Amino acid sequence: xxxxxKIEILENEVEFLSKxxxxxxxxxxxxxxxxxxxxxxxxxxxxxxxTAVLGMLPHLKIQDGNENIFSTICQEASDLDxxxxxxxxxxxxxxxxxxxxxxxxxxxxxxxxAVKSLKYIIKEKSIKLNIKNSVEKKIVTDPKxxxxxxxxxxxxxxxxxxxxxxxxxxxxxxxxxxxxxIKNESSExxxxxxxxxxxxxxxxxxxxxxxxxxxxxxxxxxxxxGGSVEYDIxxxxxxxxxxxxxxxxxxxxxxxxxxxxxxxxFDDAIEL
Amino acid sequence: xxxxxxxxxxxxxxxxxxxxxxISTVLGSCIAVCLYDKRLCIGGMxxxxxxxxxxxxxxxxxxxxxxxxxxxxxxxxxxxTCNTLEAKIFGGASINFSSCQTMMVGEKNILVAREILxxxxxxxxxxxxxxxxxxxxxxxxxxxxxxxxxxxxxxxGDM
Numbered sequence: 122x123x124x125x126x127k128i129e130i131l132e133n134e135v136e137f138l139s140k141x142x143x144x145x146x147x148x149x150x151x152x153x154x155x156x157x158x159x160x161x162x163x164x165x166x167x168x169x170x171x172t173a174v175l176g177m178l179p180h181l182k183i184q185d186g187n188e189n190i191f192s193t194i195c196q197e198a199s200d201l202d203x204x205x206x207x208x209x210x211x212x213x214x215x216x217x218x219x220x221x222x223x224x225x226x227x228x229x230x231x232x233x234x235a236v237k238s239l240k241y242i243i244k245e246k247s248i249k250l251n252i253k254n255s256v257e258k259k260i261v262t263d264p265k266x267x268x269x270x271x272x273x274x275x276x277x278x279x280x281x282x283x284x285x286x287x288x289x290x291x292x293x294x295x296x297x298x299x300x301x302x303i304k305n306e307s308s309e310x311x312x313x314x315x316x317x318x319x320x321x322x323x324x325x326x327x328x329x330x331x332x333x334x335x336x337x338x339x340x341x342x343x344x345x346x347g348g349s350v351e352y353d354i355x356x357x358x359x360x361x362x363x364x365x366x367x368x369x370x371x372x373x374x375x376x377x378x379x380x381x382x383x384x385x386x387f388d389d390a391i392e393l
Numbered sequence: 394x395x396x397x398x399x400x401x402x403x404x405x406x407x408x409x410x411x412x413x414x415x416i417s418t419v420l421g422s423c424i425a426v427c428l429y430d431k432r433l434c435i436g437g438m439x440x441x442x443x444x445x446x447x448x449x450x451x452x453x454x455x456x457x458x459x460x461x462x463x464x465x466x467x468x469x470x471x472x473x474t475c476n477t478l479e480a481k482i483f484g485g486a487s488i489n490f491s492s493c494q495t496m497m498v499g500e501k502n503i504l505v506a507r508e509i510l511x512x513x514x515x516x517x518x519x520x521x522x523x524x525x526x527x528x529x530x531x532x533x534x535x536x537x538x539x540x541x542x543x544x545x546x547x548x549x550g551d552m
Contacts, residue, residue, distance in 0.1 A: 132500070135500060139501060150446070391541045392541075393519040
């Protein structure tokens with residue numbers, strides 16, 4: 122009897138507090154919505170001229186002695202485009218428009234594309250890039266998301282890698298889980314940043330790099346694909362470990378995941 | 394093989410579509426709100442983890458008070474109106490009794506769903522919420538019906 126009374130009190134308390142919080146949240150949501158709209162507008166306004174610049178750059182006639190200048194312009198344009206694409210991704214995440222799409226892809230092609238887009242920084246720092254890929258067959262996943270995940274992690278690895286440092290990319294599949302390791306040598310592993318490494322716009326310890334959104338995007342996209350990303354430091358090597366299930370999200374109830382319940386039939390289900 | 398016409402959604406996701414699509418998800422203390430417009434055969438489902446966005450960081454669809462309005466807006470964008478929408482809500486189980494806080498999350502999630510739908514004057518025509526079991530649901534946009542199965546009591550605390 123006493124327990125029932127306590128439960129009733131708790132329920133009333135929850136209801137009262139919830140209503141209060143809802144009121145406060147309505148105000149917060151309005152301001153957040155305005156910010157999201159602003160972010161989306163800015164990202165798209167920047168994207169249009171950037172697309173034109175990137176499209177025209179390869180058609181410029183390079184004169185002798187100007188190769189380095191041209192290379193720098195290409196590098197900066199590519200870097201700026203990458204930041205804009207990340208802003209667009211953040212705007213999409215915030216607006217909720219991040220539905221999964223699926224395609225049969227060769228993961229090696231995605232890796233190659235990401236490496237190619239970062240060729241300037243790899244060359245500039247003389248980074249030794251090792252790719253160990255044991256994924257032989259094509260996989261079904263969201264190509265756009267996986268590209269953004271890989272590019273952000275690889276960009277992060279290259280940025281924090283010292284001159285002549287090592288970056289390893291290791292890919293494997295085990296029990297229908299795609300594991301991607303991106304490992305970079307780091308002269309100053311930033312242990313104190315671990316708790317907030319995936320927090321968007323966190324107070325940056327090293328303000329030289331990026332906008333503070335790349336790793337948060339990685340986490341959001343991994344989670345939207347039903348996967349996860351972890352961060353580890355060992356012997357001056359920083360490792361990001363991404364795990365993505367390859368069956369669950371796309372094969373509906375017929376995939377062979379670890380949880381059989383996910384994929385059994387609805388023959389004896391309740392209909393509502 | 395990918396079955397065309399079926400979509401599995403995870404925590405923090407929303408999917409809005411038209412018939413003959415199926416949308417499914419698995420719930421523990423999370424809630425899925427299924428909205429359906431019979432006139433247009435448009436349906437949408439969300440899957441949220443926590444009742445309220447606390448204002449820290451960016452708002453996320455993992456929070457009920459962000460996710461439900463977003464789902465309603467997405468339905469309206471497709472041509473539905475609040476008058477023609479019907480809601481069904483699922484989940485909100487008390488999965489893990491090891492902590493009082495966890496136990497309350499499911500309850501709070503249910504409350505938020507009811508409050509917000511009531512604010513929008515959207516009628517809840519069916520629900521299967523609370524309890525101690527996880528649920529798997531499949532929302533059929535052909536008729537707006539939802540098929541539901543219970544899991545054995547296990548730790549779905551993060552779903």
